[in-house]
Amino acid sequence: MALKQPIAKIATLAVPLVLVAALWAFTPERSPLIATLLGVGALLWVGTVYWFSATNKRRETELQLNCEKLLLQCAELEDTNDRVNKEANDHAVIAEELLLARDKIKESERQYQTLMEVVFVGICHITPEGKLLYANPPARTFFDIDTINWLDGKSLGAIARPEFSETLLKTQRQWRDGNVAACEVALANDGIDDDSDDDNETFIKFLGTPIFDAKGKLSSILVTLSDITERKHNDAIKWKMAHTDPLTGLPNRQLFHDRLEDAVKNSTRSGMGGALLFLDLDKFKEINDNFGHPIGDELLKTVAKNLHKSVRDTDTVARLGGDEFAIILTNLADNAPVHRLADRIVKAISEPHIVSGCYLQAGTSIGISFFPHDSGDPDELIRKADQALYHAKDEGRSCYQIYDNALHSRITEQETMENELRLAIARQEFLMHYQPQFDTNTQKLTGVESLIRWNHPGKGLVPPGAFIGIAENSGLIIPMGEWILEETCRQNKAWQEQGLPKVPVKVNISAIQFENAGLVDSVKAALTKSGLDPQWLELEITESMTLSGGVHDMDQIIAMLWDLRNIGVSLAIDDFGTGYSSLSYIKQFPIQHLKVDQSFIRGMVDDAPTEAITKTIIDLGHSLNLKVIAEGVETQEQLDCLRAFGCDEVQGYYLARPLTPENFVKLASQNKPQSDAAQ
Structure with a gap:
C-alpha cells in the first residue's frame, strides 16, 4: 500500500511532463497555436489530476473514518450483546433466588403459623383501632370463639370487664403512639356476677408491640395475652394478710391509716367533712378472764359485723388491735349523722350478747374528731380522737365524747x-x-x-x-x-x-x-x-x-x-x-x-x-x-x-x-x- 502511493504520484506527474516536453518541442516559432493548446491542456490536466487526487484522498479519508466508525459500532454492539447476555443471565439468577426466597417465606409463614397455633401463650394481631386480625387458639379461648373465621368484627376490648375499659383504652393509646405497653384486666364473663367473690375472676395481661410498615407508618399491633389469675389471687392473698385483721376480716391499722389519709385529702378537695371514731369495748378484759379468749374472740367478730353493717359502703371500719376499733366517715354535710351513729353503736354494744351459749354484757366508749375542722393531719386526728376516747372512759364509760375546745383545755392542763x-x-x-x-x-x-x-x-x-x-x-x-x-x-x-x-x-x-x-x-x-x-x-x-x-x-x-x-x-x-x-x-x-x-x-x-x-x-x-x-x-x-x-x-x-x-x-x-x- 505504501509503494502504490508513490507510483501513483509519479504517474500523475508524468503526463504533464510529457506535455511540457511537447510544448518545448513545438515552440511558438514552430507552432504557436499548438504550443498554446498544449500548455493549456497540460495545466488542465495537472489541475484535474490534483482535483481528482484531492477528492479521492478526501473520500478515502471519509471512507476510512466511516470504516473505523463501523468497526467501533460493531465493537459496541458486541459489547452490548455481551452485556445483554450477562444481564439476562443475572436476571435468571435473580428470578431463581426470588423463587427460592418466596418458598422460604412461605415455609417461614407456615412455621410461624404452626408456632402461633401450638404455643401456650395467647397471641393476637390487631389493627391500630383494636379490631382483631388474627388470634391463635389460646387467645381465641379468651374471646370465647372456636375458629379463626369468627374473628370478624371482634375487638380487643370485648374480653375486658367494663370497669377495666378505661385502663385498656389508655394502653391502646400508648400502642398507637408507637410505644410498647402492658395492662392487666379482669376477663368479662357473663356467668359471673360483678358482686361475686374475686376468687371466681380470671385476670389477663396484655402486652402490645407496635408494627410499622416500610414507610414507618403504624400498620398493626402484636399483642400477647397471659393468664395471670393465679398471680393475682396470690397477690390478693398477700395484700389481705398485710392489710386486714385475720380475726374479723376488717382493715388493719396500716390500711386504716392509708384510708384516713385518702379521706382527709378528698375532704380538702371536695369541701365535704368527715369524722374519725375511736372506740374500744368496756369490760372486755373481764369477759376474757371469766369466759376465756375463744369467747372473747367470738364477741369481737360479732361486734365487727355489727359495726360494718351500721355504716355505708364508702365508710371504713377497722380493727386496730385487741378490742380497739376505728370508723372513718366521709362526705358529711354536717355532724348530725355522726352523733346518731355513735349513739346507735353505744346502745347496740351495751345490749346483752349470746356468744356460744354464754351471756355477755359489754359496753363501748367512743372518742370522735372531725376533719378538716379539728385537723387536716391524720396523725393529729388520731391523737384527738384517742384523747376524746379516754375522756369518755373518765366520764363513766358506755358513752361517746367529741373532741372540742373544753376537752382541749383539759388535755392542755394535763400535758402541763x-x-x-x-x-x-x-x-x-x-x-x-x-x-x-x-x-x-x-x-x-x-x-x-x-x-x-x-x-x-x-x-x-x-x-x-x-x-x-x-x-x-x-x-x-x-x-x-x-x-x-x-x-x-x-x-x-x-x-x-x-x-x-x-x-x-x-x-x-x-x-x-x-x-x-x-x-x-x-x-x-x-x-x-x-x-x-x-x-x-x-x-x-x-x-x-x-x-x-x-x-x-x-x-x-x-x-x-x-x-x-x-x-x-x-x-x-x-x-x-x-x-x-x-x-x-x-x-x-x-x-x-x-x-x-x-x-x-x-x-x-x-x-x-x-x-x-x-x-x-x-x-x-x-x-x-x-x-x-x-x-x-x-x-x-x-x-x-x-x-x-x-x-x-x-x-x-x-x-x-x-x-x-x-x-x-x-x-x-x-x-x-x-x-x-x-x-
Missing part, C-alpha cells in the same frame, strides 16, 4: 401537769404522809399506809388523786414508784432506829408498776439501800390488777407474786370486792391480807345488802386464813359493825388522818388512835 411532774421528780418535790392502821379490838397500832403528796411550788400540797392518773398514763409512775419505795423503806428504818414500835409500812403498787419487769429488782434495791428488814414492808395490789393480764397470763401473775413474796415482803389485795376475781385464783395467791373497799364500809350501816356483802368478804378472808382490814372507817357505827363482823384491822379518818412523818412519831409514841372515842 405531766411536764411539771417530770420536773418534780427531778427536783424531788414529793413527800410522804402516813395513815395508821389499828387492831379493831385492842386499838393498837398494827401498820401504816404510805401516801404520796406533791409539794407543788405554786399550788402548795397537791393530793395524789390530782396527779397519779397522769403519772400512770405517762409512765412517770415507774420512777415515781421507785422513789416511793425507797423513801418509805428509809423512813420506816429511821423510825425503828428511833425506838418506835416496829410495824409494817404499806405501799400501793400501780398496775403499770406491776406489769413492769423491773418491779422485783426495785423492791430489792429499796430494801438494800435502806437496810429495812423485808418483813416490815407490805405491797398492796388491787384486785382488778391481778386479772389485767387475762386468764392465760394468770400463771405469770402468780409467779410475779411469788417472786415478791420470796423477797420476804408481805402482800395484800386492795379494794377487794370491786373487781371480778375468781376464788380459784385468789386462793393461789401468796397473800396475807384482804383489804375491804371503802365503798362497802360507807354503805353497810344503812343498806342491808351491803352489810351482808361486807360480812361475807370478811368471812371469806378468814376462810382463806387471811387477815382482813377495812379502810374508810369514818364513824363509830361503822367501827362497831366491823368489830361485830370480826374484822381484824381498821383504817380511816375516824381513827387517824394521813400524817406527816413528825406527827406520826407522836401518834406512834402513844400507840393509840387520835380519836379517844375509838377506844
Whole structure:
C-alpha cells in the first residue's frame, strides 16, 4: 500500500511532463497555436489530476473514518450483546433466588403459623383501632370463639370487664403512639356476677408491640395475652394478710391509716367533712378472764359485723388491735349523722350478747374528731380522737365524747401537769404522809399506809388523786414508784432506829408498776439501800390488777407474786370486792391480807345488802386464813359493825388522818388512835 502511493504520484506527474516536453518541442516559432493548446491542456490536466487526487484522498479519508466508525459500532454492539447476555443471565439468577426466597417465606409463614397455633401463650394481631386480625387458639379461648373465621368484627376490648375499659383504652393509646405497653384486666364473663367473690375472676395481661410498615407508618399491633389469675389471687392473698385483721376480716391499722389519709385529702378537695371514731369495748378484759379468749374472740367478730353493717359502703371500719376499733366517715354535710351513729353503736354494744351459749354484757366508749375542722393531719386526728376516747372512759364509760375546745383545755392542763411532774421528780418535790392502821379490838397500832403528796411550788400540797392518773398514763409512775419505795423503806428504818414500835409500812403498787419487769429488782434495791428488814414492808395490789393480764397470763401473775413474796415482803389485795376475781385464783395467791373497799364500809350501816356483802368478804378472808382490814372507817357505827363482823384491822379518818412523818412519831409514841372515842 505504501509503494502504490508513490507510483501513483509519479504517474500523475508524468503526463504533464510529457506535455511540457511537447510544448518545448513545438515552440511558438514552430507552432504557436499548438504550443498554446498544449500548455493549456497540460495545466488542465495537472489541475484535474490534483482535483481528482484531492477528492479521492478526501473520500478515502471519509471512507476510512466511516470504516473505523463501523468497526467501533460493531465493537459496541458486541459489547452490548455481551452485556445483554450477562444481564439476562443475572436476571435468571435473580428470578431463581426470588423463587427460592418466596418458598422460604412461605415455609417461614407456615412455621410461624404452626408456632402461633401450638404455643401456650395467647397471641393476637390487631389493627391500630383494636379490631382483631388474627388470634391463635389460646387467645381465641379468651374471646370465647372456636375458629379463626369468627374473628370478624371482634375487638380487643370485648374480653375486658367494663370497669377495666378505661385502663385498656389508655394502653391502646400508648400502642398507637408507637410505644410498647402492658395492662392487666379482669376477663368479662357473663356467668359471673360483678358482686361475686374475686376468687371466681380470671385476670389477663396484655402486652402490645407496635408494627410499622416500610414507610414507618403504624400498620398493626402484636399483642400477647397471659393468664395471670393465679398471680393475682396470690397477690390478693398477700395484700389481705398485710392489710386486714385475720380475726374479723376488717382493715388493719396500716390500711386504716392509708384510708384516713385518702379521706382527709378528698375532704380538702371536695369541701365535704368527715369524722374519725375511736372506740374500744368496756369490760372486755373481764369477759376474757371469766369466759376465756375463744369467747372473747367470738364477741369481737360479732361486734365487727355489727359495726360494718351500721355504716355505708364508702365508710371504713377497722380493727386496730385487741378490742380497739376505728370508723372513718366521709362526705358529711354536717355532724348530725355522726352523733346518731355513735349513739346507735353505744346502745347496740351495751345490749346483752349470746356468744356460744354464754351471756355477755359489754359496753363501748367512743372518742370522735372531725376533719378538716379539728385537723387536716391524720396523725393529729388520731391523737384527738384517742384523747376524746379516754375522756369518755373518765366520764363513766358506755358513752361517746367529741373532741372540742373544753376537752382541749383539759388535755392542755394535763400535758402541763405531766411536764411539771417530770420536773418534780427531778427536783424531788414529793413527800410522804402516813395513815395508821389499828387492831379493831385492842386499838393498837398494827401498820401504816404510805401516801404520796406533791409539794407543788405554786399550788402548795397537791393530793395524789390530782396527779397519779397522769403519772400512770405517762409512765412517770415507774420512777415515781421507785422513789416511793425507797423513801418509805428509809423512813420506816429511821423510825425503828428511833425506838418506835416496829410495824409494817404499806405501799400501793400501780398496775403499770406491776406489769413492769423491773418491779422485783426495785423492791430489792429499796430494801438494800435502806437496810429495812423485808418483813416490815407490805405491797398492796388491787384486785382488778391481778386479772389485767387475762386468764392465760394468770400463771405469770402468780409467779410475779411469788417472786415478791420470796423477797420476804408481805402482800395484800386492795379494794377487794370491786373487781371480778375468781376464788380459784385468789386462793393461789401468796397473800396475807384482804383489804375491804371503802365503798362497802360507807354503805353497810344503812343498806342491808351491803352489810351482808361486807360480812361475807370478811368471812371469806378468814376462810382463806387471811387477815382482813377495812379502810374508810369514818364513824363509830361503822367501827362497831366491823368489830361485830370480826374484822381484824381498821383504817380511816375516824381513827387517824394521813400524817406527816413528825406527827406520826407522836401518834406512834402513844400507840393509840387520835380519836379517844375509838377506844
